[in-house]
Amino acid sequence: MDxxxxxxxWGLAVFQSLLYIALAPLLVGWxxxxxxxxxxxxxxxxxxxxxxxxxxLAKEARVAHTASPLFRAAPYIVxxxxxMAAATVxxxxxxxPTAAIADIIVLVGLLALARVFLxxxxxxxxxxxxxxxxxxxxxxxxxxxPAMLMAVFTLTMTAHSTNxxxxxxxxxxxxxxxxxxxxxxxxxxVLVAIAExxxxxVDNPTTHLELTMIHEAMLLEYSGRHLALMEWAAxxxxxxxxxxxxxxxxxxGIGRGMSAAALGVGLAVVxxxxxxxxxxxxxxxxxxxxxxxxxxxxxxxxxxxxxxxxLLSHVILEVGA
Amino acid sequence: xxxxxxxxxxxxxxxLAAIVLFxxxxxxxxxxxISAIHxxxxxxxxxxxxxxxxxxxxxxxxxxxSAALTLALKALLIPWMLHRLTRRLKLERxxxxxxxxxxxxxxxxxxxxxxxxxxxxxxxxxLTFTRNIVAVSLAVVLIGLLMMVFRTQxxxxxxGFMSMENGLFLAAVSATGGMPLVVELGVAFDVLVAMxxxxxxxxxxxxxxxxxxxxxxxxxxxxxxxxGAEGQ
Numbered sequence: 152m153d154x155x156x157x158x159x160x161w162g163l164a165v166f167q168s169l170l171y172i173a174l175a176p177l178l179v180g181w182x183x184x185x186x187x188x189x190x191x192x193x194x195x196x197x198x199x200x201x202x203x204x205x206x207x208l209a210k211e212a213r214v215a216h217t218a219s220p221l222f223r224a225a226p227y228i229v230x231x232x233x234x235m236a237a238a239t240v241x242x243x244x245x246x247x248p249t250a251a252i253a254d255i256i257v258l259v260g261l262l263a264l265a266r267v268f269l270x271x272x273x274x275x276x277x278x279x280x281x282x283x284x285x286x287x288x289x290x291x292x293x294x295x296x297p298a299m300l301m302a303v304f305t306l307t308m309t310a311h312s313t314n315x316x317x318x319x320x321x322x323x324x325x326x327x328x329x330x331x332x333x334x335x336x337x338x339x340x341v342l343v344a345i346a347e348x349x350x351x352x353v354d355n356p357t358t359h360l361e362l363t364m365i366h367e368a369m370l371l372e373y374s375g376r377h378l379a380l381m382e383w384a385a386x387x388x389x390x391x392x393x394x395x396x397x398x399x400x401x402x403x404g405i406g407r408g409m410s411a412a413a414l415g416v417g418l419a420v421v422x423x424x425x426x427x428x429x430x431x432x433x434x435x436x437x438x439x440x441x442x443x444x445x446x447x448x449x450x451x452x453x454x455x456x457x458x459x460x461x462l463l464s465h466v467i468l469e470v471g472a
Numbered sequence: 473x474x475x476x477x478x479x480x481x482x483x484x485x486x487x488l489a490a491i492v493l494f495x496x497x498x499x500x501x502x503x504x505x506i507s508a509i510h511x512x513x514x515x516x517x518x519x520x521x522x523x524x525x526x527x528x529x530x531x532x533x534x535x536x537x538s539a540a541l542t543l544a545l546k547a548l549l550i551p552w553m554l555h556r557l558t559r560r561l562k563l564e565r566x567x568x569x570x571x572x573x574x575x576x577x578x579x580x581x582x583x584x585x586x587x588x589x590x591x592x593x594x595x596x597x598x599l600t601f602t603r604n605i606v607a608v609s610l611a612v613v614l615i616g617l618l619m620m621v622f623r624t625q626x627x628x629x630x631x632g633f634m635s636m637e638n639g640l641f642l643a644a645v646s647a648t649g650g651m652p653l654v655v656e657l658g659v660a661f662d663v664l665v666a667m668x669x670x671x672x673x674x675x676x677x678x679x680x681x682x683x684x685x686x687x688x689x690x691x692x693x694x695x696x697x698x699x700g701a702e703g704q
Contacts, residue, residue: 328483329480329483329484329486329487330483330487331486331487331489331490331491332490334487334490334491335490335494449573452573452574452577456497456577456581457494459581460490460493460494460497460581460584463581463584463585463588464490464493464608466588467584467588467604467607467608468486468489468490468604468605468608469486
């Protein structure tokens with residue numbers, strides 16, 4: 152792994168991290184567009200998410216007079232932690248110094264850090280909605296994290312490494328193999344991703360209805376650049392999960408090495424995969440209705456069960472013989 | 473033998489067997505009767521698919537017949553009969569929630585681990601690719617049993633019983649390349665007759681206790697009022 156820790160390697164890692172924050176609004180815009188078309192609406196242009204961020208960044212940030220310094224610091228911490236987590240997921244090429252120094256458990260930890268500060272900021276001002284949203288977010292987080300880790304362990308048991316680069320390398324070296332454990336881990340991971348990124352059927356990203364909102368409830372007091380950073384962090388998180396699913400379970404096409412051709416092909420393939428995933432998400436959000444909040448534990452139990460079955464079927468069907 | 477060395481068809485068998493196991497969990501936790509019947513039909517269809525792939529992978533032509541029989545019986549005929557029965561008993565919208573679904577699911581997971589532990593010596597003794605499906609099929613059988621224990625609704629209990637039979641069939645196909653045709657026909661006929669008898673039985677239970685909740689069969693007297701009357 153150490154031979155990735157070179158200057159061009161770091162350059163590439165920085166470029167890829169910048170690409171993450173540059174592409175994140177595009178994915179959200181794409182999902183919104185597809186969803187609008189599916190609902191027979193014309194929909195906002197795909198680039199609308201960028202314009203929203205630009206508008207918010209240019210606006211003045213107002214802070215409630217009861218807010219503590221934590222309230223001002225939280226957007227920066229949440230954004231940075233999510234961004235750092237994203238930097239460890241290979242987007243274009245496999246061999247990255249960021250992936251070499253941080254494995255998938257660090258990724259889960261960074262996302263947990265972002266979630267804790269998001270929830271703290273939600274409770275900081277002392278409004279009812281903020282606290283309610285924070286408590287809901289922590290409930291979903293507490294249920295989703297075991298399922299996510301279980302799915303991750305299924306992957307790492309196969310590849311004998313918790314490092315994402317080695318996991319992907321292992322898959323590419325192995326070629327196409329039908330693994331029952333991966334099928335279950337994929338199912339579990341998709342459910343966790345839906346819950347964690349606050350999409351239908353767990354949370355509705357477009358609603359401001361007080362009874363149902365989770366993520367939005369914590370952001371109600373934010374404005375201006377703070378709000379922009381929070382929303383941007385949520386978009387990066389969606390892109391992170393999309394890339395994780397696309398590149399770990401279907402790694403074919405990802406670049407290896409640092410040539411321009413590998414980078415170009417890697418970018419084109421990952422964009423195609425993400426576009427397909429985004430369209431799938433839009434279809435899912437169109438055909439499903441949002442669940443009651445108290446159904447969310449059952450949803451995440453299913454995710455945990457799938458991940459657990461993935462682990463078991465790995466042990467029973469893939470190692471035993 | 474590791475999975476990477478197996479041909480694609482045999483990997484497919486493993487994937488299908490794993491999905492059969494997952495459908496057992498779905499059956500166990502499904503609260504809607506109609507959805508549970510659909511899950512059972514899918515399970516039957518998957519068992520038929522496993523049989524088909526084993527037949528194709530192992531060059532065992534007599535298994536094609538078993539696959540066709542399983543598909544016709546377990547994926548189409550029995551689910552259809554159950555469907556008709558639930559419609560006739562006006563149970564289409566019936567839902568039944570388990571007392572503690574998480575606990576039951578965890579018990580089922582424990583059963584999977586237990587059956588793996590039970591089969592472990594067998595896997596180590598003899599190595600053919602389908603041996604380790606035996607653990608899965610044993611787990612399907614045990615989960616069917618668990619379903620019959622925890623479900624109080626008679627139709628759901630029958631589904632548990634039938635899924636036990638699915639597990640047995642899966643074990644037979646994967647471990648020994650199917651049963652002799654005569655035995656297979658006999659079992660298929662038995663299951664069919666059992667289904668018809670269950671149907672008659674449901675109607676009888678329904679008529680005598682006005683419900684299909686078999687927990688009510690434990691009670692000797694219907695109401696405390698009658699007890700008082702008989703005591704006098």
